Amino acid sequence: MDTAALWQRYQAWLYYHPELEFYVDISRMGFDEAFVQGLQPKFAKAFQDLKAIEAGAIANPDEGRMVGHYWLRNPDLAPNAELKADIVDTLEKVEKFAKAVHVGEITAPGGVPFTDILSIGIGGSALGPQFVAEALADVDAPLKIHFIDNTDPDGIDRTLAQVKDRLNTTLAIVISKSGGTPETRNGMVEVKNFYKAHKIDFSSHAVAITGIGSKLENVAKSEHWLTTFPMHDWVGGRTSELSAVGLVAAALQGINIRAMLDGAKIMDDATRIPELKQNPAALLALAWYYSGNGRGEKDMVILPYKDRLLLFSRYLQQLIMESLGKEEDLDGNKVYQGIAVYGNKGSTDQHAYVQQLREGVPNFFATFIEVLGDRQGDSIDIENGATSGDFLSGFLLGTREALYDNGRDSITITVPDVDARTVGALIALYERAVTIYASLVNINAYHQPGVEAGKKAAASVLDLQKKVVDAVTTSESPLTLDSLAIKVGAVEQIEVIYKIVRHLAANGRALKLEGNPAQPSALKISRL
Secondary structure, eight states: OOHHHHHHHHHHHEEEETTTTEEEEOTTSOOOHHHHHHHHHHHHHHHHHHHHHHTTOEEETTTTEEOOGGGGGOGGGSSSHHHHHHHHHHHHHHHHHHHHHHHTSSOBTTTBOOOEEEEEOOTHHHHHHHHHHHHHOOTTOSSEEEEEOSOOHHHHHHHHHHHGGGGGGEEEEEEESSSOOHHHHHHHHHHHHHHHHTTOOSGGGEEEEEOTTOHHHHHHHHTTOSEEEEOOTTSOGGGOTTSHHHHHHHHHTTOOHHHHHHHHHHHHHHTTOSOGGGOHHHHHHHHHHHHTTTTTOSEEEEEESSGGGTTHHHHHHHHHHHHHOOSBOTTSOBOOOOOOEEEOOTTGGGGTTHHHHHHSOOOEEEEEEEESOOOSSOOOOOBTTBOHHHHHHHHHHHHHHHHHHTTOOEEEEEESOOSHHHHHHHHHHHHHHHHHHHHHTTOOTTOOHHHHHHHHHHHHHHHHHHHHHHHHHTOSSOBOHHHHHHHTTOGGGHHHHHHHHHHHHHTTOSEEEESOTTOGGGOEEEEO
């Protein structure tokens, strides 16, 4: 396409939101008008589907629940007065709690102000708060945040070492809807033990964000934790950042949570318009559908040209892949849908995988996130009147052009700055795009049977481990893997048994291994 035609295409497909000063450009995707016209019936249905979800339709039939994260930023849309009051009351409670911590009405024992936050959660209960903290928290934030987001003992130890000297002024926030999520439960138990080992009362430092009536809420109330905040069943983990899950930590860090909610509300309003070119989320969904032929055949590479947005790709990874990665469509057909998401930041990636993006396997489309504001204050000239920010902008524009010249598609999202309102708008934009795209490809974006299957498989392994330990510790003589598998009645799982035994022996727990590690069948297993 010649330069003049490309410029006209850019203007024809450019979306701009004047209040947010927010641009979406899909002109460098290769679709034509015939392709767009062919999708119009699907978009008409998608707009109706989105409207029904917002009105309170059961969007997750597996769990019989509504999907209402949209109501969090506009309580007037909630389907009944009780839900509206709950949203409003929770937000006020979050703000009141954060203010009380900041002014010293709520303190650590002895009247000492809290200095740190230890956030314990996984998946959506960690990725959103991590992204927002990286993007928006000031260097001198009122409280510094740390995350335990895995059940890796070494990782837990490293995080706890960061707060050890300030443990008495560290506020622990435990986030789990059910209270039974193993990784979060494990983190909580480890942290409670750490406080106990340092002779510090955990309960007077602890906050729970959990489902009403959950195991965690019952624990928090029986142990007299500082307070609890609700996680509603109509808010999924990957869309929970603008609920108490994300807002409590953000408010404690001094982040303007009302501005985040406002940005999301404005973006929600923009993405309700049932016209493709006037709806930024629909434009993203169109681009995604085109690139992957409606089957996710190409990966989504997220390239934010701003250090503050480093974790945006990780946040989107869960939002998009957990929502769209489905084996079956709504009619029960095997479709194996999904879009793989990865990324880091520009211009770091100029020196990493952009080489492959331009000249390697063409199995992706890129999304550039451009931030117009360079910094607060003036910039110095680096070279020939160009600042560091000019170089960053040049790298983005140059990479975009280089990809296009070699037939690689890209989207560019441009925002004025990285502030609370813009971050809220970005979160809402991608949440809405996921919903629209899911309708286009006829899948349920709001359940996660694969995640549940993984949890069940992990539970069965731990059950088998208990049987293995019992069998070894009650045996009078060493066992081989074959005899151990027979003894626990799991011959078909001998490889899993071997890996359980190897892990326990490596950590000096319950049993030991003797023999050549290169010949597993010949190993002797006995109690320690």
